[in-house]
Amino acid sequence: MSVDILLGLQWGDEGKGKVVDFLAPKYDVVARFQGGPNAGHTLEFDGIKHVLHQIPSGVFRPEIRNIIGNGVVLDPVILKKEIEGLAKYKVNLEENLIISKKAQLILPTHRLLDAAYEKAKGEEKIGSTLKGIGPTYQDKIGRSGLRVGDLLSPNFIEKYKALVEQHKTILEFYNFKYELQSAEEKFFEAVEFLKKFNLSDSEYLINEAISFKKSILAEGAQGSLLDIDFGSYPFVTSSNTMAAGACTGLGVAPKNIGEVYGIFKAYCTRVGSGPFPTELFDEDGKRMQKEGNEFGATTGRPRRCGWLDLPALKYTVMINGVTQLFMMKADVLSIFEEIKVCTHYEMADGHMLDVLPYEIGDGSLKPVYKTMKGWNKSLNGVSTFEEMPLELTNYIQYLEEQLEVPINIVSIGPDRTETIIRE
Ligand code: GDP
Ligand code: IMO
Numbered sequence: 095m096s097v098d099i100l101l102g103l104q105w106g107d108e109g110k111g112k113v114v115d116f117l118a119p120k121y122d123v124v125a126r127f128q129g130g131p132n133a134g135h136t137l138e139f140d141g142i143k144h145v146l147h148q149i150p151s152g153v154f155r156p157e158i159r160n161i162i163g164n165g166v167v168l169d170p171v172i173l174k175k176e177i178e179g180l181a182k183y184k185v186n187l188e189e190n191l192i193i194s195k196k197a198q199l200i201l202p203t204h205r206l207l208d209a210a211y212e213k214a215k216g217e218e219k220i221g222s223t224l225k226g227i228g229p230t231y232q233d234k235i236g237r238s239g240l241r242v243g244d245l246l247s248p249n250f251i252e253k254y255k256a257l258v259e260q261h262k263t264i265l266e267f268y269n270f271k272y273e274l275q276s277a278e279e280k281f282f283e284a285v286e287f288l289k290k291f292n293l294s295d296s297e298y299l300i301n302e303a304i305s306f307k308k309s310i311l312a313e314g315a316q317g318s319l320l321d322i323d324f325g326s327y328p329f330v331t332s333s334n335t336m337a338a339g340a341c342t343g344l345g346v347a348p349k350n351i352g353e354v355y356g357i358f359k360a361y362c363t364r365v366g367s368g369p370f371p372t373e374l375f376d377e378d379g380k381r382m383q384k385e386g387n388e389f390g391a392t393t394g395r396p397r398r399c400g401w402l403d404l405p406a407l408k409y410t411v412m413i414n415g416v417t418q419l420f421m422m423k424a425d426v427l428s429i430f431e432e433i434k435v436c437t438h439y440e441m442a443d444g445h446m447l448d449v450l451p452y453e454i455g456d457g458s459l460k461p462v463y464k465t466m467k468g469w470n471k472s473l474n475g476v477s478t479f480e481e482m483p484l485e486l487t488n489y490i491q492y493l494e495e496q497l498e499v500p501i502n503i504v505s506i507g508p509d510r511t512e513t514i515i516r517e
């Protein structure tokens with residue numbers, strides 16, 4: 095059996111959590127391969143809304159093993175809080191959660207460094223979630239990070255102190271004021287708590303699961319336009335959010351990858367700074383934000399909204415080798431009489447592009463839109479593709495033609511049940 099990958103094709107928050115939870119019954123294992131507590135994945139069922147940050151979204155299905163892979167950066171304090179928050183739902187995490195010993199640890203000083211770097215950038219700040227993601231990946235690549243497996247080492251404290259001393263020197267350089275003691279107390283409490291869980295060389299478990307023909311779903315965080323290599327650099331996150339990241343972030347060989355499910359919203363959103371060609375600053379943008387309840391699941395910040403951007407979506411379908419598309423939040427577009435899709439960019443010299451240029455943030459690029467008739471009525475009660483309003487079917491068909499990949503799931507509400515599958 096192979097590993098299927100589910101990932102976001104835009105700037106994150108496409109609805110990955112909802113779909114992973116929906117698809118989870120088909121899988122034996124759900125595994126996160128990158129990112130960390132910058133993610134906020136929302137799941138809704140039985141009238142309850144859950145937001146997961148580091149725990150994979152298969153956690154509510156008791157038969158599923160959930161793996162936090164080596165590509166993840168893990169904050170023990172946030173993980174402890176998440177696990178404690180789940181206690182009342184009787185999920186057996188001591189048995190069902192496996193944490194890679196090779197996942198990097200986010201230390202309290204990584205969070206301080208994140209804040210110091212953002213402050214120093216001033217107007218040019220990334221709009222980071224300030225969870226310490228960038229500085230932790232920096233230490234990983236710089237070969238000075240600490241990993242989950244180090245927690246079990248008798249000289250963990252010495253390793254910790256040595257790294258924190260380096261961080262303090264940088265914080266001093268930035269003249270960044272901080273208080274560390276209470277954060278460190280919480281960190282060491284959480285470290286002890288973490289030791290109760292299954293810390294393992296999870297690449298063996300995954301490859302064993304593959305050879306025993308178990309089905310595995312790799313759950314991406316963020317989205318391809320936030321990818322460190324292919325996103326809107328430097329306004330990106332610090333990991334490979336694309337399909338290839340699942341191989342390095344879990345220890346899975348490319349030949350073992352099966353389906354690549356690409357998730358996109360029927361429009362676009364972005365939280366934090368950085369270019370966003372189709373961003374709306376008018377009444378339509380405000381209505382989209384309100385109807386879609388577009389506020390960050392991790393930071394509560396309002397998400398910027400705009401029409402669907404086809405050149406960007408074609409690009410992320412290409413770099414991920416997407417085999418199936420899932421379109422989310424179609425219900426949000428029900429409020430519009432007309433729907434727009436960006437088909438091209440008009441460049442400063444007047445020529446048209448339908449690919450993503452190197453520079454999308456210098457104001458030289460103007461989106462060109464195709465306008466389509468909206469369905470402009472509620473999708474409540476629609477449960478099959480056949481029952482969809484004609485205008486929605488037209489929208490889907492047009493996108494499929496453009497993207498050359500079938501849209502096999504359309505989501506029309508946050509609840510698990512509000513999901514339409516192509517039979
Ligand atoms: P993720 O980070 O990709 O898992 O997405 P988030 O959870 O951050 O953001 C998606 C938001 O949209 C959450 O509040 C979901 O509950 C909600 N959502 C997901 N699918 C749908 C949908 O089809 N319609 C509506 N209205 N909301 C949805
Ligand atoms: P999920 O998994 C949306 C954005 C931040 C910021 C940039 C860098 O819920 O889709 P970082 O904290 O990684 O240094 O922030 O990336 N960002 C996200 N935006 N959804 C996310 O995750 C995000 N994780 C990070 O807003 O612009």
Ligand code: MG
Pocket residue numbers: 106107108133134135136391392
């Ligand atoms: Mg999110």
